[in-house]
Amino acid sequence: MRRIVTVSERVVETPSTVTLRFTDPTPARPGQFVMVWVPGVDELPMSLAYAGDPKGITVKVMGEASGRIQSISPGTLLGVRGPYGNAFDLSPRRLLAVGGGSGTAVLAPAIEALVERGGDAVAALGATTASELLFADRLRDAGAVVHLATDDGSAGAPGFVTGVVEGLLRHQTFDAVWTCGPEVMMRKVVLAGRTAGIPTFCSVERWMKCGLGLCDACALGPYHVCIDGPVFPGETLLAAPGFSEFYRDASGRRRPYARPSAPGPAAHGP
Amino acid sequence: MADLRVDLAGVALRNPFLLASGIWGESGESLKGVWAAGAGGVITKSIGREPRAGYPNPTVESYDRWGFLNAMGLPNPGIEEYPQEIAIARGAGALVVGSVFGHDADEFADLAERLAATGVAALELNLSCPHAEGLGAEVGSDPGAVEEICRAVVRRVRLPVIAKLTPNTHDIAALAVAAERAGAAAVSAINTVRGLSIDATLRRPTLSHGLGGLSGPAIKPVGLACVWQIYEKVRIPIVGVGGIGRAEDALEYVLAGARAVEVGTAVAFEGVGVFGRLARDLSSRLDALGVSRLSDLVGAAHRESGAGATAAAP
Incomplete structure (x- = not known):
């Protein structure tokens, strides 16, 4: 259920937010979240900012753990489980x-x-x-x-x-x-x-x-x-x-x- | 319809299915929801003196349908703030059992006294959390310590005291005997079974704490064996815990000697609706067996087995 993925890209979005991309073939729908494990740091719930391939999470610095997640560089291994939860209904016109x-x-x-x-x-x-x-x-x-x-x-x-x-x-x-x-x-x-x-x-x-x-x-x-x-x-x-x-x-x-x-x-x- | 009501050490339960401590139970609204879904009673998170954050994540490893390994680290809001959550559950009519943990007999007794004042129907002593330093099973695997703690609590509160025992010991029945000798009204068995998960790619344990406790269907045979062994040694009622997600599981525990049961992991598998379903299914099962009262079956498998089944396997 948990799989290990490799961070392929790190993008600074704003002074306080960073996006990390990784390939993970498990299907996900927009609105769902994953549990992202940074070994030795923490495991946090992260909405999928990119739900397709490669997936992506956008991390805001809130505390020590999210701060350390932000500084992760491409090549780092992360644990991922999920996706969990429901998704947005895409039917509105x-x-x-x-x-x-x-x-x-x-x-x-x-x-x-x-x-x-x-x-x-x-x-x-x-x-x-x-x-x-x-x-x-x-x-x-x-x-x-x-x-x-x-x-x-x-x-x-x-x-x-x-x-x-x-x-x-x-x-x-x-x-x-x-x-x-x-x-x-x-x-x-x-x-x-x-x-x-x-x-x-x-x-x-x-x-x-x-x-x-x-x-x-x-x-x-x-x-x-x-x-x-x-x-x-x-x-x-x-x-x-x-x-x-x-x-x-x-x-x-x-x-x-x-x-x-x-x-x-x-x-x-x- | 078969009668599922049971008397657990003087506490009248509408059915034998209690919410196990540690599942939900941090919030009063959650306890209220479990009661509304048909549980016979709800057991709170184990409450300590101070607010406790527990271990960093990862705290849970999932093994799909056969269980979870967890090392939450006894997170709880602390005895100062938790009574407001109990009040919400009791306000909805829920039968609430308060669970406490501590480092020593005095701490257990203090907390039990304070929790008793919130109107809970009984107290469960967590003598069995397998992954907290100086707490839980570290104090609860020594019969002398179990006896001392139970005695201290029984002296301070008038409510029935249930000692929750650990399977991570060579002789759980000796722990039950110690609890009975100290005046405990009942014992519950089992808490989770010590376990470890390792990620081979990362070459490290997956839980932040390393060791954890296994719950779910995988541990049902362990729980049944413990209840069986305890039933042979004590007269006080036993609450069976471990891998109960079907009426048949509960029936097996009752036949092994349990008077009531706790349900935990199955709540995550099936949602809170598991409680209503278990009660309906068990009632139907008893009807099909021609049994009118669940309590008539407590320990019945011992009477059928003769001496052989009590002996350890060669």
Whole structure:
């Protein structure tokens, strides 16, 4: 089940994110995640930023382990298990995708797949500053219309991306909204979707250990992100105790999310 | 419909299927979900004095359908914060058994007393985690230590105390005898079986901790043997654990001497629906056998076997 892969390429995407590519023939669907083992360091859940061949993960520095994963060079051996979890439903004809920070990593391959199937995609990407905007060019190349927002106003609309989303939902029609980013941001997106009468789907990122539905680390209300998610209907999350309020740390203790907007415990993966 | 209700040391269970400690159980919502799915009761994660992160990943190795090797390292939110999770489960009507671990008798007794105050129905002492230094099986493989810990806890709490025993010893029955002598109301057996997984390409153990504990269908014969041996030596009830995912597995444990059983790995294989299915299947199986009460079968295989089956293989 676990296999050893060789890192074939390392790409610096932004000052805080790096993509590692590797060949792994196990089929995966956009939205799923893998457990990536860096021997001697840690094993972390990572969304697939590239779900085809070669696969790729986009790592954001969150702590010691993700920092060491970022510095990995081509030729390094990694353990990979999975893919785990569900995937995005690619059937919407007209999609709005909302990425907060490195959350865009999991949306990108799904947007590409949707456009390939003939769908239209609009992407709203937010970041703290212009240099931290992830995959804007990649999504334009895929055929998506891309809107930007930065906290410091250095690119696109100044402020949170949720402001851009509210405007898009007022003036355009969509079949579905996908989002990935901090839970506090996703909650706002879900509420905006509810107001507009459009179904939302969120890719949730939680602390995770087993990835198999065993350990309870990723418990979110009555759900486990690893087996019931990582993609959830927005309305399901609004009804789940704890969504956007707290996550559980490695000990299972409740830790509140900072407000109004801060990265989650593992904004690089589910 | 056959009667699946069992009396476990004075605790009335609606059916014999308990959620094993360590599976889910970090969050009250998860415990609540297991109860709603039909479990006879839920056992919490093993709780210690302080929040404990456990070992770094990898903490679990999967062997597909035959089990998992894990070395989680006893992660838990700690006794200060955990009661809010128990309150959520109890608020939904769940029968909750609190599990504790400690380094010595005093620590076990303190934690048991604090957990007892949360309204749990019974306490399970983790004397058997196979991969934590100075904890679990390291204290629980010595009958003298088991006796001392059980005695200290029994003196401090009025609830039934269940000693969870390790199979990683030459004589698990001696541990059960020690627990019984100290006043434990029941024993549960077994915890995971010590194991190791190595990645040949990387030439290193796959779990960060190295050694781990094996669970799942692969260990059912080990668990059955332990329950069998314990039943021959003690009068207190036994909770059977290890590789139970089908009604037939539970029936085998009951025939070997178990009064109730714990289910863990099967939750990962099948989801929480496993509890309702096990209860339905076991009831049907008993009906087909013409047995009206599950409890009538406890230890029945001993009565059929004669002396031969109790002797060790040559």
